[in-house]
Amino acid sequence: MKIYLLTHEREVDRPSNTGSIALSVAGGTAGPIERIVWSRANPSPELVQVLKGENTGLLYPLSEADGTEIAVEHCDHFVLLDATWQEARKMFNRSPYLHSAGRVNLQTTAISRYQLRRNQKPGGLCTAECVVEILRGKGKAQLAAEIEARFLDFNARN
Secondary structure (H helix, E strand, C coil), X not given: CEEEEEECCCCCCCCCCCHHHHHHHHCCCCCXXXXXXXXXXXXXXXXXXXXXXXXXEEECCCCCCCCCEECHHHCCEEEEEEXXXXXXXXXXXXXXXXXXXXXXXCCCCCCCCCCCCCCCCCCCCCHHHHHHHHHHHCCCHHHHXXXXXXXXXXXXXX
């Protein structure tokens, strides 16, 4: 299993970026989380190839664009748009290679605890919270708990 954080270039250095929390716990060459910086003109060849796989899902709301829904249990690879909601929408709209990917629907009743940004999408979760939900759905409760603890600490300090 691999989680790809397709990160907007402005998001990489933001102190409010929660994708960095997930990466600090489970990133690196042996970890299940990898960051790819989004480029409109030059998409990552690795990511384009991964998106062609049958067991890959894009975490992006079906309400935002058409697509086929895939359950977390049926995915081996996940792609998350790591950005503000406004940037994520632009990333999706400007990246045709994302449009054909199946959409992962997180079956959760969790309410976001992320408090560092305004204009959050109602019912939406931040990147770290999404990673936690995916890991739980894939039976990786220990790793999910580690990321969640780090996120809660981060959120409380800011």
